[in-house]
Amino acid sequence: MRLLLDDMRGASQPHSLLSLIANGSNRLSEIAGRLGKPATSLTRPLANLIELGYIKRDHPFGENPRSTKKTIYRLKDPFLLFWYRVVLPNHSLLEQDLIDAVYAESQNNFKAQTAEIWEEMARKSTAHLNIANIRWKPGQRWWGNGRDGKNMEIDIIAESLNNAFLLFGEVKWEEKTNIKSTISKLKKSIVNFPKQTDKKIIMAVWCKNNKINKIKNEEYWIISPEDVLSRLK
Template sequence: MEYNRLIDRKAETDRITEALKRENTQFIVIYGRRRIGKSTLIKYLVNSQEQAIYFLSDTSTEAVQRSAFAKSVATVIDGFDKVIYPDWESFFRSMNNQLSQRIMVCLDEFPYLVKSCEALPSIIQKLLNEKILKFDFVLCGSSQQLMHGYVLNRQSPLYGLANEIIKMQPIAAQYMREAMECDAVQAVEEFAIWGGVPRYWELRRDYPDTKTAIRKVLLDPQGPLMEEPQRLLRDDMRDTVQASTLLTIIGNGANKLSEIASRAGKEANSLSEPLGKLRDLGYIRREVPFGDNPKKSKKGLYHINDSLLRFHYQFIVPYRSILELGKIDTVMQVVEIQLPQFIGQCWELLCRDYVSGNVIDGIAYNVASRWWGKIFPPEEKDGKMVELDVVAESIDKKHILIGECKWTHNDSADRLMETLEQKAKYLPFIKKGQQVHLVLFMKEAPTYMNEEAKILLPEDIMQ
């Protein structure tokens, strides 16, 4: 599947295109996890220019890379590759002096280039500060850790010099229907497994159905994504063993910090930094009940936030030895049994994302979250623990939405609504005078309902 269309990349292309129209030449930094579509975006931009230079760095030596880069420059400056350049400063100054018009120069996988020449950021800083460049300079890299160190860190020579810094995020779930040419229900199921990474979508499209793709791409020891989590961690974490250990523990159902620390054999306070790093990278998230202060709450629960990582640590890591023996069918049986619940967890996230910042029935809602805690109905003297999948307060604080998410067949909407109504009566966070709106987020419309109820389906969430 070709992603020349740049599904859901309009914001990035518009921002860069507008920057390139400014009077002065621009320094633009683009970064994000591997396979997120950075190179595709850059190539799209390069091809949209009348003239541009693109160079993909690799792990070869400094001299070899300069020679290869010179060949790319020679497509714009005739004979540029006929000269041997002793260092990067002379290379860039020579290129700049010979340019007859303003063009865009893109350096892809910039961290590889810096590994072969640690002085390169300082050289670029010097050129930028002189304000003599005739070209727009675009740096791009997959290693979020290295890009942060080379460009975004306060100690970096390039800190504060970029005109635009663009961190590319996963593609929104709503674009899965377009990419996979499928209905809304299948789009939810596909997104739960592949997430919002364009390259994963391409790999999925190579197979006729989801189960075949799971077997060939994810479970097969020779599959293209079997080692993907390790590659991601190597890109962005200094201690990959600890990071993988934490993801394994969380993937196995330990969500409280105390549980994670106990299973890891560590003090809880020693895990703040590695867990924080995994959160910053978007690989895990920390949830607190609705209304709690995230910084002060002691009820925080950790979950794997990335679809592929969630699948890997739930279905692959525990059965890796079996898979290496070629027993894919055995593990596939486990996947098929647990997949509806696995998809259901993603459905909850998609429903909360849908409510957050959205206008529903004329009411604009703030960020949605979960809630768990005790309610005290008259018949329950010691209280009763309940969980709510979706809770969101309106921007004007006059309304509150309470939602239940279900990803199963033939659910009784009447029964679900009655249960939700009973919970809502005793919720401690509902303010006096607030109007409560109960919503069911269901996989399919109920065949029969006695009472009117607000029901949202995949067609609503994935539009």
């Protein structure tokens, strides 16, 4: 709260914005609805939070960031996200030193946040990894209606630096990932992707299971946490 008071005119509104975004209200209309305010009144406060590095503005791969209406807001810092999701809702319990109880009740939040941060790290890593002997731009998420008209999401899409290739990726954070099933799902998503292209497609899976680390073939590549961390250090 002191940081918000130092950086902005008041702490109440930015504090509310950060809390709502951290807990799943990611679109401007959702945030405005929860606060009971017109969306136009939040444009400047959100811009300030972006400028200060508290939040970021995401858009789907291939969309113009200046004109797209498909925008979501996300907290930029994992520690701040943890604070708003876990610490703040349990503040009174933590003050009573009920740390173990809060920890036990927050396991689902811990797992969800870990998976979310892993996915974000996977997208960042594309620009640092040499996948299929190709250099890539930073990855982005894509969401929208597929060619079949149904809503779908793709965890990672990235263009190669020479614009000749497209990388499609699936990100998993689980003890054992079924690679065959994951690749099958990814292939269906690629076929259903509405922005069809003549660029050559490369597929990759970012997953936790070290036993399948370094598996590569002509069809897909496997990326482990060690691969990602070694490139992002």
